Structures are given as C-alpha cells and as structure tokens.
Amino acid sequence: MAGPLTGIRVLDLSRVMAGPWSAQMLADLGAEVIKVERPKSGDDTRHWGPPWLKDSEGNDTAESAYYLSTNRGKHSITIDINQPEGRALILELAAKSDIVIENFKTGALDKKGLGYQAMSADHPGIIYCSITGFGQTGPMAQDAGYDYLIQAQAGLMSITGVADGNPGAGPQRVGLAVADLTTGMNATVAILAALHHKNMTGEGQYIDMALLDVQVSWLANQAQNYFCSGNAPTRTGEYHPNLAPYQPFPTADGQVIIAIGNDSQFQQFCRLAQCEEVATDERFSVNPQRVKNREALVDIMSAITQTQDSRYWMELLSSNNVPCGPIQNIEEAFNDPQVKARGMQVELEHPKIGKVQTVANPIKFSKTQQEYKKAPPMLGEDTDNVLSKVLEKDSAQIAALREQGIV
Numbered sequence: 001m002a003g004p005l006t007g008i009r010v011l012d013l014s015r016v017m018a019g020p021w022s023a024q025m026l027a028d029l030g031a032e033v034i035k036v037e038r039p040k041s042g043d044d045t046r047h048w049g050p051p052w053l054k055d056s057e058g059n060d061t062a063e064s065a066y067y068l069s070t071n072r073g074k075h076s077i078t079i080d081i082n083q084p085e086g087r088a089l090i091l092e093l094a095a096k097s098d099i100v101i102e103n104f105k106t107g108a109l110d111k112k113g114l115g116y117q118a119m120s121a122d123h124p125g126i127i128y129c130s131i132t133g134f135g136q137t138g139p140m141a142q143d144a145g146y147d148y149l150i151q152a153q154a155g156l157m158s159i160t161g162v163a164d165g166n167p168g169a170g171p172q173r174v175g176l177a178v179a180d181l182t183t184g185m186n187a188t189v190a191i192l193a194a195l196h197h198k199n200m201t202g203e204g205q206y207i208d209m210a211l212l213d214v215q216v217s218w219l220a221n222q223a224q225n226y227f228c229s230g231n232a233p234t235r236t237g238e239y240h241p242n243l244a245p246y247q248p249f250p251t252a253d254g255q256v257i258i259a260i261g262n263d264s265q266f267q268q269f270c271r272l273a274q275c276e277e278v279a280t281d282e283r284f285s286v287n288p289q290r291v292k293n294r295e296a297l298v299d300i301m302s303a304i305t306q307t308q309d310s311r312y313w314m315e316l317l318s319s320n321n322v323p324c325g326p327i328q329n330i331e332e333a334f335n336d337p338q339v340k341a342r343g344m345q346v347e348l349e350h351p352k353i354g355k356v357q358t359v360a361n362p363i364k365f366s367k368t369q370q371e372y373k374k375a376p377p378m379l380g381e382d383t384d385n386v387l388s389k390v391l392e393k394d395s396a397q398i399a400a401l402r403e404q405g406i407v
Contacts (some may be wrong), residue, residue: 003030008031008032010026010031010032013114018131019103021181027371033075034093034390038080039078050064053356076378076381076383077383102128103130127204128204130209132209135213153212154216160172160235163234164235178218179212243259245298252307252310253309255327260322268322269317346372349375384398
C-alpha cells in the first residue's frame with residue numbers, strides 16, 4: 001500500500017529542525033520531498049556533531065546524527081539561490097510542486113523573487129508555508145528565532161526545573177528542541193488543512209508559522225491555570241501542579257512514577273498498599289485536597305513505597321489499573337518491549353554507508369501505511385536525478401549548471 005500523500009510533491013527550502021521535521025513527516029506519509037541545499041555546505045545540521053553516523057567498519061562518516069534525525073525520505077539537490085539561474089531553477093521546481101516549505105528570515109525570499117507572491121502568480125494552487133521565529137508581523141518579525149530563546153521567551157522555562165527553595169532550583173530548557181519540533185508538527189497540520197482546502201476549491205494559500213506562537217499555544221493547561229487564577233505558574237519540579245499523587249516515588253532499589261488521575265485510582269492504590277485509612281482521610285480523599293496537602297501525602301506514600309522494589313510496585317499497581325511505570329534512559333526506552341512492539345525504530349539502507357537507524361513516525365493507519373523508502377540523503381546525491389526527471393534537463397544542461405557552480 002502506498003502512503004496517503006502519494007502523488008504530492010514538496011519543495012523543501014528549509015534547514016535545521018522545524019521545517020525539515022515537517023517535511024520529513026510529509027515524506028513518511030508518502031509525499032515526494034525535494035530538499036534544496038546550499039552547494040558544498042548543505043543544511044547547517046550536517047555539521048552539528050559529534051556524534052556522527054558510523055560506517056560498516058565502525059568509522060565516523062560526515063553524516064551527523066542531528067541531520068539524520070530529520071531528513072529521512074527526501075531527495076537532496078544542491079542549488080545556489082544567490083545566482084539568477086539558481087533562483088530560476090527554484091521557480092521551475094515550485095511550478096511542479098504542491099507545497100513549499102521555507103524557514104528563511106522574514107522577507108528574505110521575497111527579496112530574491114522566491115516568496116509566495118512570486119510563486120503563486122503563475123501557480124495559484126501552491127501551498128507555501130513560511131516558518132520563522134516570530135512570524136511575519138509584529139515588532140520582532142525581523143529577528144532570528146532559535147529554540148532556546150523561544151523556550152525562554154514563551155514562558156516554558158519558567159515552569160520547567162526544580163522548584164524555588166530547593167537545591168538546583170532555576171529555570172531549565174527542555175531536553176529537546178521542543179519549540180522547533182512542535183512548530184514542525186503544527187506546520188504539518190496546517191499544510192494538510194490547506195491541502196484539503198485546495199482539493200475543494202483549487203486555491204492554494206500562504207501559511208505563516210512562528211516558533212513563539214506555537215510554543216505559547218503549547219502552554220496548554222498551564223496557560224489556563226494563569227487565566228483562571230491570575231497567577232503565573234511556577235516551577236514545580238517533579239510533581240504536577242493540578243494532580244496528586246502524580247510524581248516519582250522512591251522504592252527499595254530506585255524510583256517509579258505513580259501517576260494517579262482520579263479519586264478511584266487513589267482509593268485503589270491505598271487498598272493495594274494496605275493503607276485504606278489514607279483514602280478516607282479528609283486531607284486526601286479528593287484530588288483538590290490532595291493537591292493542597294501534597295507534602296504530607298508524599299511523605300506517607302514514600303514511606304510505603306520504599307518497603308518494596310520497583311518491579312513489585314509496577315507489577316502490582318499496573319495490573320490493578322493504577323498507572324505506574326519506570327524512569328528510563330533513551331537506550332532503555334528503545335529496548336522497552338512495548339516500544340519494540342510498536343515498531344518505533346526503523347532501519348534503512350544507505351546506498352554508500354550501510355544501515356541507518358531512525359525513529360519511526362508514530363502514526364498508524366488502517367488502510368494506508370508510512371513509507372520508509374529512503375535514508376537521509378547525502379548532500380546533493382539526487383541533484384542529477386531531480387533535474388532530469390522533474391525538470392527534464394538533459395545531460396548537457398546539467399553539466400553546464402555544474403560548471404557554472406549553480407548546482
């Protein structure tokens with residue numbers, strides 16, 4: 001079975017994380033994605049190492065892990081867009097594409113004649129998605145945006161990390177480029193919505209995605225906590241601001257997460273832990289009271305959970321509908337039987353290096369399927385193929401483009 005986006009062509013003018021992440025998702029869904037890169041240097045993330053992909057003999061290659069994480073399934077073509085001939089090639093490719101994704105600074109491609117107005121003039125059905133740090137409007141529209149800055153400015157770091165008054169307190173960044181990744185996901189949602197609109201009306205459209213907008217929107221319940229209370233949420237470290245108990249608990253040999261989401265689960269825990277009197281204590285009988293009296297509750301529960309090892313609690317609680325699980329590192333996560341059963345690690349054949357391991361797309365379809373047809377491409381490996389098959393350039397024309405340094 002082919003992917004649901006088979007027959008859709010994407011021109012990916014983006015680099016680093018947010019745009020490439022969206023384009024990789026579209027490739028997984030079956031779209032043909034042509035990634036345009038700078039000659040010689042390519043996407044910035046090609047140089048963001050170590051670590052590097054190792055060849056079959058265990059030697060480092062020039063392919064960075066960072067680049068590999070977000071460029072599966074694409075065709076790499078090198079074009080110098082600073083030359084008129086290079087810009088002409090981009091317009092030719094856009095004319096044969098359904099979607100364009102770019103993450104240049106606001107207005108940068110307009111100045112080169114590669115903005116939405118230029119592309120849509122002769123191709124009104126084009127869907128053109130621009131991804132920037134701060135969007136196309138507002139006082140910061142011209143500023144460059146980076147994930148770390150966005151996490152700080154959007155308020156995410158103010159609610160991430162150890163609570164004030166405890167050792168190690170202070171704002172912390174999330175361990176992933178979460179603003180980039182969530183913007184890539186939102187861009188994919190927007191593109192698919194625009195594609196549906198195009199299928200109904202024939203009209204393409206322009207999509208303005210900003211990392212700051214997305215990260216603010218992903219404050220979710222914490223934003224609503226602020227709207228409802230008038231107080232800015234603060235760092236709570238290991239515990240949840242709206243639920244209790246919902247945090248790590250010590251065991252005889254480590255820690256487990258106990259994530260109780262309702263009163264019946266808490267009553268079940270107390271029965272299993274043989275502390276039924278805690279469930280009927282007015283300080284803990286309902287969630288609002290448990291949140292209010294969290295410290296006293298955690299002291300009681302910690303004394304109980306330390307009497308048995310982690311496996312005991314995970315098996316006892318999980319089998320009785322009380323959410324409980326391990327705190328795993330990334331190696332342990334990929335060796336987790338549930339993760340393995342869900343097929344979340346994909347092995348691809350690289351034409352020159354060997355096998356490449358990548359994280360699978362999490363979407364599961366009943367009628368169609370994900371497509372993992374191509375390892376993240378080496379710089380420019382598909383230039384000749386794209387020029388000949390998509391733009392119908394002959395060998396002499398391609399050779400001339402190479403001689404002029406355009407591709």
